[in-house]
Amino acid sequence: MAGSRYAYVRTFELPDTLLPGTFIVVRLDGHAFHRFSDEHAFAKPNDERALQLMDLAARSVMQEYRDVVLAFGESDEFSFLLRRSTALYNRREAKILTTIVSLFTSSYVLNWPDYFPETRLKYAPSFDGRIVLYPSAKEVKDYFAWRQADTHINNMYNTVFWALVQQGGQSTKEAHETLRGTVSSQKHELLFSKFGVNYNTLPDRFRKGSVFVREEIVLLHCDIIGDAFWSERPYVLEEI
Numbered sequence: 708m709a710g711s712r713y714a715y716v717r718t719f720e721l722p723d724t725l726l727p728g729t730f731i732v733v734r735l736d737g738h739a740f741h742r743f744s745d746e747h748a749f750a751k752p753n754d755e756r757a758l759q760l761m762d763l764a765a766r767s768v769m770q771e772y773r774d775v776v777l778a779f780g781e782s783d784e785f786s787f788l789l790r791r792s793t794a795l796y797n798r799r800e801a802k803i804l805t806t807i808v809s810l811f812t813s814s815y816v817l818n819w820p821d822y823f824p825e826t827r828l829k830y831a832p833s834f835d836g837r838i839v840l841y842p843s844a845k846e847v848k849d850y851f852a853w854r855q856a857d858t859h860i861n862n863m864y865n866t867v868f869w870a871l872v873q874q875g876g877q878s879t880k881e882a883h884e885t886l887r888g889t890v891s892s893q894k895h896e897l898l899f900s901k902f903g904v905n906y907n908t909l910p911d912r913f914r915k916g917s918v919f920v921r922e923e924i925v926l927l928h929c930d931i932i933g934d935a936f937w938s939e940r941p942y943v944l945e946e947i
């Protein structure tokens with residue numbers, strides 16, 4: 708059918724098919740969550756309720772999108788790995804990205820009252836999103852290692868920083884000064900000697916982030932930097 712005289716505008720919509728045979732990673736991140744976490748009085752440095760709500764939203768994405776084989780979350784972000792041969796929405800980039808980000812966001816808002824029964828949402832939160840393609844298992848493993856290393860570095864810093872402020876009586880400016888140029892072992896030492904906290908005994912959730920694997924959507928707070936995680940789950944990177 709020829710359609711109306713207006714239908715030609717459709718030809719301005721360009722195809723955005725993602726390269727076949729590549730791993731698709733969707734990463735979403737809370738928009739301006741510095742402010743959002745302040746306005747909703749998130750506990751510092753880690754708010755267990757907020758992290759669990761992120762996990763729940765990620766779980767709903769995995770329930771809806773069966774081709775998501777792995778997800779990793781920390782802070783206000785989540786990454787989703789789609790299996791290499793996925794034909795989801797004919798691999799149309801905008802469709803995949805926008806539906807996943809909006810389902811995550813609506814699930815976050817829908818379930819907010821269960822996790823923050825005493826805190827009304829002051830305004831509607833939003834998440835940005837991007838898709839990155841990776842050609843081989845190596846880059847996929849390095850991608851997730853990069854995110855988990857980031858979790859570790861940030862959590863280490865934030866843990867010592869807030870201990871200095873909340874227990875040590877330093878101003879935020881002084882705490883930044885104290886930590887300037889320190890390496891990981893010095894932060895460990897400072898936390899232990901000044902505050903009696905052994906970093907390694909803090910919850911895995913905070914130190915390692917959240918790892919969802921497709922096996923009945925299991926939630927782990929485990930190491931994904933080493934090879935063991937990947938070799939125990941060949942289906943994540945191989946076609947089966």
Ligand code: DGT
Nearest residue numbers: 737738739740741744749750751752753754782783
């Ligand atoms: P963006 O992503 O460029 O729109 O800006 P932000 O402000 O979202 O910055 P980002 O994503 O780099 O950092 C995440 C912010 O969210 C950071 O300021 C700390 C805050 N946040 C995330 N999780 C927690 C939490 O569990 N407790 C607290 N107090 N803050 C959190």
Ligand code: MG
Nearest residue numbers: 736737738835
């Ligand atoms: Mg961001």
Ligand code: MG
Nearest residue numbers: 736737738740
């Ligand atoms: Mg953010």
Ligand code: MG
Nearest residue numbers: 736782783784
């Ligand atoms: Mg972030």
Ligand code: MG
Nearest residue numbers: 796802805806
């Ligand atoms: Mg439609």
